[in-house]
């Protein structure tokens with residue numbers, strides 16, 4: 315059994331879905347295909363949700379109609395006779411419209427988020443599954459809301475390994491088809507309430523499916539040649555890294571390399587399952603493999619730039635040295651508001667934290683301000699250089715606009731102004 319994952323960029327157009335179908339048809343092994351929402355549908359659904367939560371149902375429905383049009387246009391280019399697939403997508407769309415019209419309490423943002431935003435993946439997988447069938451690849455559409463059993467931490471749910479393993483194995487064994495198609499990013503609580511696994515969580519879905527099914531490998535198909543030494547959208551001079559250890563991959567992903575979701579690697583490492591990152595546009599190219607074996611680091615410095623950062627500086631109001639005694643309190647405030655911390659640096663009377671700019675930041679600062687003096691700089695970015703050499707280090711650490719530098723033997727991390 316192999317797992318293939320296709321992200322939003324890979325299925326953003328009819329050509330993308332055709333390409334997916336060719337790749338799937340060329341693979342002889344039993345295959346679970348995990349698919350994300352098409353293109354930027356998740357962002358668009360977040361916009362719908364935003365209107366809905368502000369009691370603007372009509373605007374929410376209008377926005378959703380744009381999402382429907384986008385999918386319809388892909389369907390019409392893919393199918394000579396779209397009646398069967400349109401019946402299924404229309405059923406999903408009418409469920410969303412019904413939710414958007416409902417007069418029930420709109421208070422629990424995270425729960426509503428999961429209810430509504432999960433439809434992006436439901437729509438994409440229905441289209442992919444129907445198209446594969448139309449192209450002569452019989453397949454089974456799986457509703458991952460019944461197969462990834464999660465806790466009820468909406469928007470950031472955790473998969474229950476034992477229950478999901480049983481459910482997924484049963485579904486896979488019951489299906490005679492070689493190919494199965496399921497959604498990335500979504501699951502449900504034991505009571506059947508939809509959950510999502512965190513933005514960009516489809517890579518994680520694929521990894522967990524690989525883990526739960528003891529897959530031979532997991533392949534994520536991307537719009538790049540594989541794992542590169544930096545994001546080609548941000549840096550001009552990038553190189554392919556053909557092999558990477560699990561550890562290096564975790565560090566890269568955690569530092570913010572968008573190419574893999576940080577939660578993806580651990581499950582695969584635990585069962586020694588190789589992860590291939592391959593170019594969707596050219597399946598003849600080998601891409602990169604992440605596995606246990608490569609003992610040597612990539613050989614080139616890998617740069618990861620994480621934008622939308624805030625540098626926070628926290629001091630006790632009474633100027634005592636006892637910050638360390640208060641660390642647990644400080645971090646629990648961040649935990650409470652799900653505020654991710656990307657870098658920590660402390661001195662006698664000061665704690666500096668680099669965190670994602672989020673909608674909860676002001677609340678975190680308010681909560682801390684009763685006991686600490688808190689100052690912060692927005693519009694920062696965090697540059698991580700894994701496997702730095704002196705030239706690369708000097709180029710970035712000695713540049714203008716740098717606020718903080720942190721160095722270990724293999725990794726340099728630089729917090730700098732985004733408008734440096």
Ligand SMILES: Nc1ncnc2c1ncn2[C@@H]1O[C@H](COP(=O)(O)OP(=O)(O)O)[C@@H](O)[C@H]1O
Pocket residue numbers: 320321322323324350514535536537538540541542543544545546547571572573574
């Ligand atoms: N080190 C890196 N190597 C390759 N791509 C990277 C790297 N860092 C960031 N990226 C970016 O990740 C993108 C692919 O991830 P993403 O857009 O999330 O794909 P998908 O929607 O298929 O999951 C690439 O287009 C590239 O711009």
Ligand SMILES: N[C@@H](CC(=O)OP(=O)(O)O)C(=O)O
Pocket residue numbers: 320321322323350351356357434498499512513514515516517
């Ligand atoms: N659709 C979800 C999940 C995901 O992983 O998408 P992608 O594979 O396109 O990054 C999101 O955009 O967050």
